[in-house]
Amino acid sequence: MNSSVETLVSILERENVEWELYWEAGRGGSFRIERERLERSQRKFYSGMGLRVGYNGRLGFSYITGLNHDRKTLEEFVKRAVKLARVSEILFRGFPAPSKVPRVDGLYDRRIEDIPFEEAHSLAEEFAGKMRELKGDSLTLSGSLALGVNSYGVANSSGVFLEGRSTGMSVSAYAVVEGTRPGTGYHYQSYRSLQPLEELGRSIALAREEALLSSAAERLEPFSGELVLEPSAFQSLLGIFLENLYGDSVYFGRSRFSGTGEEVAGEAVTLVDDPTLPGLPGSYPFDGEGTPGRRTVLIEKGLLRNFLLDHTYGSFLGMESTSNAVRDFRTVPHIGTSNLVVEPGKERLEDYEGVVVRRVFGEHTANPVSGDFSLTVELGYVIKNGELRPFRDNMLTGNVFEVLRSVSSVGRESVREGSFISPRVLTVGRIV
Amino acid sequence: MENLVRKAEALAERYGVSYYEIRITRVTASHLSIRNGQLDELSLNAEMGIGVRAFNGAWGFSSANDMTRAEEAIKTAMKIAKLSRGDSRIHLGDPVRERAEIKVRKPFTDIEVEDKLTLVKEIDSLLEGERIVSRETAYGDGLKEQLYFNSLGSEIETVVPRVRVGFSVTARENGEMQTYWRYFGGTAGWELVEDIDFPHWAELVKEKALSLLHARSPPSGEFEIIMDPELTGVFIHEALGHAVEADSVKNGDSILAGKLGERIAVEGLTVVDDPTLPGKYGSYVYDDEGIRGKRVEIIRDGVLVNYLNDRETSALLGLEPNGHGRAQGYAYQPLVRMSNTYVEPGSWSLEEMLEEVKNGLYMAGDKGGQVDTASGTFTFGATEGYIIENGEIKDMVRDVAMSGSILEVLRNIRAVGKELRVEFPGYCGKGQVVPVDDGGPHLLTRALVGGLR
Numbered sequence: 001m002n003s004s005v006e007t008l009v010s011i012l013e014r015e016n017v018e019w020e021l022y023w024e025a026g027r028g029g030s031f032r033i034e035r036e037r038l039e040r041s042q043r044k045f046y047s048g049m050g051l052r053v054g055y056n057g058r059l060g061f062s063y064i065t066g067l068n069h070d071r072k073t074l075e076e077f078v079k080r081a082v083k084l085a086r087v088s089e090i091l092f093r094g095f096p097a098p099s100k101v102p103r104v105d106g107l108y109d110r111r112i113e114d115i116p117f118e119e120a121h122s123l124a125e126e127f128a129g130k131m132r133e134l135k136g137d138s139l140t141l142s143g144s145l146a147l148g149v150n151s152y153g154v155a156n157s158s159g160v161f162l163e164g165r166s167t168g169m170s171v172s173a174y175a176v177v178e179g180t181r182p183g184t185g186y187h188y189q190s191y192r193s194l195q196p197l198e199e200l201g202r203s204i205a206l207a208r209e210e211a212l213l214s215s216a217a218e219r220l221e222p223f224s225g226e227l228v229l230e231p232s233a234f235q236s237l238l239g240i241f242l243e244n245l246y247g248d249s250v251y252f253g254r255s256r257f258s259g260t261g262e263e264v265a266g267e268a269v270t271l272v273d274d275p276t277l278p279g280l281p282g283s284y285p286f287d288g289e290g291t292p293g294r295r296t297v298l299i300e301k302g303l304l305r306n307f308l309l310d311h312t313y314g315s316f317l318g319m320e321s322t323s324n325a326v327r328d329f330r331t332v333p334h335i336g337t338s339n340l341v342v343e344p345g346k347e348r349l350e351d352y353e354g355v356v357v358r359r360v361f362g363e364h365t366a367n368p369v370s371g372d373f374s375l376t377v378e379l380g381y382v383i384k385n386g387e388l389r390p391f392r393d394n395m396l397t398g399n400v401f402e403v404l405r406s407v408s409s410v411g412r413e414s415v416r417e418g419s420f421i422s423p424r425v426l427t428v429g430r431i432v
Numbered sequence: 433m434e435n436l437v438r439k440a441e442a443l444a445e446r447y448g449v450s451y452y453e454i455r456i457t458r459v460t461a462s463h464l465s466i467r468n469g470q471l472d473e474l475s476l477n478a479e480m481g482i483g484v485r486a487f488n489g490a491w492g493f494s495s496a497n498d499m500t501r502a503e504e505a506i507k508t509a510m511k512i513a514k515l516s517r518g519d520s521r522i523h524l525g526d527p528v529r530e531r532a533e534i535k536v537r538k539p540f541t542d543i544e545v546e547d548k549l550t551l552v553k554e555i556d557s558l559l560e561g562e563r564i565v566s567r568e569t570a571y572g573d574g575l576k577e578q579l580y581f582n583s584l585g586s587e588i589e590t591v592v593p594r595v596r597v598g599f600s601v602t603a604r605e606n607g608e609m610q611t612y613w614r615y616f617g618g619t620a621g622w623e624l625v626e627d628i629d630f631p632h633w634a635e636l637v638k639e640k641a642l643s644l645l646h647a648r649s650p651p652s653g654e655f656e657i658i659m660d661p662e663l664t665g666v667f668i669h670e671a672l673g674h675a676v677e678a679d680s681v682k683n684g685d686s687i688l689a690g691k692l693g694e695r696i697a698v699e700g701l702t703v704v705d706d707p708t709l710p711g712k713y714g715s716y717v718y719d720d721e722g723i724r725g726k727r728v729e730i731i732r733d734g735v736l737v738n739y740l741n742d743r744e745t746s747a748l749l750g751l752e753p754n755g756h757g758r759a760q761g762y763a764y765q766p767l768v769r770m771s772n773t774y775v776e777p778g779s780w781s782l783e784e785m786l787e788e789v790k791n792g793l794y795m796a797g798d799k800g801g802q803v804d805t806a807s808g809t810f811t812f813g814a815t816e817g818y819i820i821e822n823g824e825i826k827d828m829v830r831d832v833a834m835s836g837s838i839l840e841v842l843r844n845i846r847a848v849g850k851e852l853r854v855e856f857p858g859y860c861g862k863g864q865v866v867p868v869d870d871g872g873p874h875l876l877t878r879a880l881v882g883g884l885r
Binding site for chain 2: 035118366
């Protein structure tokens with residue numbers, strides 16, 4: 001245990017308050033490649049502690065950067081949080097009690113922690129080199145690479161004391177095909193372990209392929225009817241829907257739903273939030289409040305089964321935390337997702353002939369409570385008799401609740417994009 | 433401080449770094465939010481950190497929030513720059529020594545937290561009403577004190593206060609739900625809050641949310657649209673602003689690359705980005721590269737006349753630096769960003785514009801937007817709208833987003849209104865988030881509307 005954490009705990013134990021301490025320390029290296037050249041490299045360090053104090057049913061919060069402080073500074077830090085608890089009027093619902101934390105494998109890769117910065121820099125150079133190999137006269141490639149390591153812990157006056165560490169790597173590639181009608185393509189992936197150059201090459205290839213499709217794309221004539229959403233487009237729509245499942249939205253009446261059990265999607269749809277999956281970017285053994293990570297079925301065969309909850313809103317709603325308290329040391333916990341998994345179905349939607357939407361943008365202009373959306377189609381295509389005709393610049397419009405209820409089948413093969421895992425889905429939509 | 437300067441000089445020499453700059457930032461901030469009468473957040477915090485950038489034909493950057501690591505951050509940035517050895521160039525210019533403070537009438541740091549608490553509670557109670565099922569109010573202020581120095585000998589101390597307050601309500605009736613909101617903000621003090629007529633705005637927000645419950649989704653397809661000043665702001669920010677940020681030009685990622693001096697919009701359209709507008713949310717005196725923020729005419733009378741740039745893009749493109757290198761905070765490298773972006777007023781009255789429209793939409797309010805600068809497609813959302821039939825405003829419509837191609841829509845502008853408003857504070861994301869403002873007059877153009885009808 002870090003000595004400042006130890007000192008803080010000893011100071012807090014003398015106060016007549018309930019308390020929770022969250023600390024973290026980490027570093028990250030990241031690299032930006034612009035037009036096949038490594039232009040920006042950086043290495044960042046951060047550390048800090050966030051303290052929540054419960055006093056007389058009220059909550060105070062304060063944070064401090066750094067993990068090495070003298071006793072006097074730490075005493076003042078505690079005093080500040082206690083003082084805020086006295087004036088704050090934020091309702092305090094206690095902190096979670098200790099319970100068994102699951103083992104989640106594959107969250108830490110020593111190779112990322114140990115890699116010298118020079119080697120990470122060389123990897124980024126090689127990534128840029130790979131882009132130079134693949135670029136063409138009218139094709140330019142850019143991208144980024146990032147590596148990071150983080151150690152963190154949470155302790156509270158109910159007896160929770162947990163520590164963990166994790167590593168991460170992310171890679172992105174961006175391709176532009178210049179010309180009278182420029183096309184763009186993008187690929188992003190994140191990992192917990194160090195990836196070889198081939199994986200980075202795959203990212204470039206996927207971005208390039210998408211840019212070529214995009215440059216050949218034209219606007220599609222308006223269409224209404226059955227269409228397939230690729231995982232990226234489905235994720236955009238699910239994001240609008242999910243705002244209704246956050247416990248605070250439910251509690252404050254900003255959600256469409258006040259209880260579970262309602263039919264919200266086609267029978268083929270099962271949606272799960274699961275932080276216990278090994279080796280995934282959204283995984284953790286315990287959440288930001290020390291609640292053990294657990295799998296939560298949000299939608300089961302089309303029926304709404306659960307909301308996303310942290311300890312506070314779980315308590316307000318008379319439910320249990322679903323281990324979805326997300327935070328860093330600067331913030332109090334808020335509700336967020338871990339890994340979102342759309343369970344695979346039975347259909348082979350890879351062979352689907354018809355309208356397929358790959359990517360859309362503008363989700364934040366949608367209205368989560370009414371469910372209405374109109375998003376720009378960044379890329380889609382129509383397949384007819386094996387022939388592929390890309391389109392873009394149309395809008396995909398509809399109501400997210402209707403689109404979800406109209407999902408008639410879910411594909412067999414899942415694709416992972418960061419912490420979102422989903423096959424393609426077949427639904428009904430409108431392209432204008 | 434003196435010690436850090438000397439240390440940086442010695443390290444730059446050791447690592448052969450041609451240019452470096454250091455930002456030491458302290459932010460004192462308070463945030464309060466209340467939902468349905470229940471206080472949700474109250475935080476008062478101060479944070480200090482260091483960000484160091486070193487240049488050796490490419491950039492090396494390092495940051496730390498633990499000031500005991502300040503020297504290590506300087507050393508790390510320089511080591512990375514040495515390792516990088518690129519062949520880019522940057523604008524250097526003359527050293528600047530100045531203390532620049534954006535002054536306010538009533539510093540919010542002098543206001544007791546109890547008074548801020550009273551404010552959010554008062555606003556919350558004003559928002560109560562029949563069929564209003566949810567209400568949220570948020571107040572935030574932050575005083576950013578930054579010490580900037582670089583290897584040219586610049587030493588700039590800046591003090592920028594920012595305050596923002598906003599609220600939203602959600603109305604519900606017969607299973608329908610709608611939300612409406614209003615935000616206020618600026619580089620100002622507590623006087624900004626005192627000057628707001630909260631009862632008026634609370635009534636307006638409730639009334640709008642309730643009337644949206646009965647509004648229909650708009651028709652879809654290409655329509656003539658009159659945008660209100662707020663929507664003009666988000667439109668010009670998305671449709672033009674991002675594509676004239678010179679880093680996207682440099683990276684082959686802007687449809688406006690190579691178009692300086694070309695007519696890209698209708699005559700009569702002038703677009704400006706101006707960080708020097710007093711009190712606006714996106715204002716600042718110096719950017720995060722130690723360059724004074726300047727008013728930039730981006731489009732003058734339909735012709736693209738300038739890009740927004742930083743030290744690197746101004747050198748590359750041979751342009752006068754205009755101080756648009758902004759960073760989210762000390763732990764971020766500056767990127768080319770907008771400040772306060774707006775369309776200059778023209779000569780049309782709203783009535784005259786309406787008369788021009790046979791079958792179209794009047795759209796108002798900003799729901800944000802997004803753009804693909806390389807392909808030139810953008811989308812932006814309006815909070816409310818009205819059908820226009822034969823020059824008359826008819827039924828209200830809701831939940832609408834519009835899309836278009838930058839070059840087409842700028843050429844399709846048919847009329848520019850005569851009353852200018854730049855008062856729509858918000859945040860712009862581009863990997864980093866910075867405060868911005870935007871606006872303009874009413875604007876008549878065409879766009880693709882994505883309604884459900």
